[in-house]
Amino acid sequence: MTVDAHHHVWDLSVRDQDWITGPELQPLRRDFTVDDLEPEARAAGVDRTVLVQTITVPEETPEFLDLAAERELIAGVVGWTDLTRPDVADELARLRELPGGQYLKGIRHQVQGEPDPQWLLRPDVRRGLTAVAEAGLVYDLVVLPHQLPACAEAAAGHEGLTFVLDHLGKPPVASGEREPWATAVRALAALPNTVCKLSGLVTEADWKTWRPADLRPYTDTVLDAFGPHRLMFGSDWPVCTLAATYAEVVGAVHELTAHLGAAERARLYEGTATAVYDLGPGRPAT
Numbered sequence: 001m002t003v004d005a006h007h008h009v010w011d012l013s014v015r016d017q018d019w020i021t022g023p024e025l026q027p028l029r030r031d032f033t034v035d036d037l038e039p040e041a042r043a044a045g046v047d048r049t050v051l052v053q054t055i056t057v058p059e060e061t062p063e064f065l066d067l068a069a070e071r072e073l074i075a076g077v078v079g080w081t082d083l084t085r086p087d088v089a090d091e092l093a094r095l096r097e098l099p100g101g102q103y104l105k106g107i108r109h110q111v112q113g114e115p116d117p118q119w120l121l122r123p124d125v126r127r128g129l130t131a132v133a134e135a136g137l138v139y140d141l142v143v144l145p146h147q148l149p150a151c152a153e154a155a156a157g158h159e160g161l162t163f164v165l166d167h168l169g170k171p172p173v174a175s176g177e178r179e180p181w182a183t184a185v186r187a188l189a190a191l192p193n194t195v196c197k198l199s200g201l202v203t204e205a206d207w208k209t210w211r212p213a214d215l216r217p218y219t220d221t222v223l224d225a226f227g228p229h230r231l232m233f234g235s236d237w238p239v240c241t242l243a244a245t246y247a248e249v250v251g252a253v254h255e256l257t258a259h260l261g262a263a264e265r266a267r268l269y270e271g272t273a274t275a276v277y278d279l280g281p282g283r284p285a286t
Contacts, residue, residue, distance in 0.1 A: 003046065003233070003279065006052050006166060006197050006236055007234070008051070008052055009037070009238075011033065015060075025242070034073060038073055044247060048279055049073055049074055051074050051078070052078045053079050053080040053108050055110075056082075056110055065099065065101055066100050067100075069103065075279040076277040078106040078277075079106075083128025089131040105137060105279070106139060108141075108166075111142060111143045112170070114147075119147075119150070121150055133160045133161035138163070140166055141166060141169075142166045144170050146180075148184035152184070155188065160193075161193060163194045165195070165197065166200065166234070167197065168197070168199075174206050182221050185222060186225045198253055199233070201252075212252045219257070228257075228267055233253055233268060
């Protein structure tokens with residue numbers, strides 16, 4: 001394994017993470033830094049990562065780009081900007097020109113928090129998605145299962161944009177249910193401009209009792225629907241620590257993909273993320 005295509009960092013002294021509420025999420029109410037992540041990632045054989053946005057504020061993305069420029073572990077950033085702003089194309093160009101701007105690889109919005117299940121299909125959002133495509137970036141989808149049909153329609157309408165489904169679209173692992181999630185995720189996977197991250201499943205399962213076997217029906221579904229060549233590994237650290245250590249997440253994915261051939265595993269653990277996010281060959285350690 002060499003690429004972790006999905007993790008976060010935050011510093012509560014810089015800004016609050018206002019989504020960390022309630023007693024269950026209290027373990028996340030502290031700083032999580034690259035210094036915390038790097039030993040765990042290196043121990044798992046990870047030498048490159050993709051840092052993904054956490055909150056919808058414009059200041060975060062430039063900070064992440066600075067961090068990517070400083071830390072050789074971070075090979076790419078999926079940031080945030082308001083897709084609905086009329087000058088979104090200019091804003092994306094501005095971000096690319098900032099220090100570390102070459103590490104901006106994609107854009108993400110917290111669609112899962114939008115009350116409108118058709119949010120991705122709004123004309124102003126679709127205009128923003130067109131700008132993302134024209135900037136040569138990809139678009140990460142963090143959505144709930146009922147929003148997957150809109151994802152498929154958006155992807156069908158933007159053939160020149162690669163859509164990356166985070167966390168398999170958050171299937172209901174804890175309940176063991178598969179429908180309507182499975183049908184919806186297969187419809188999305190039928191579109192050639194879509195890929196999927198094997199990430200975020202342990203926190204959709206029962207945090208205390210989950211086992212890899214609980215995840216298998218969902219990983220098998222996306223392995224069949226997307227194929228290993230359109231899947232990539234992501235830890236979802238530090239959110240995953242609510243249910244598992246970094247090593248446990250890595251171990252679960254290894255177990256769930258042990259039946260794949262060597263070339264398929266290489267694609268899943270490195271090739272897909274490297275190609276989709278244009279990560280390049282990496283930087284020498286300093």
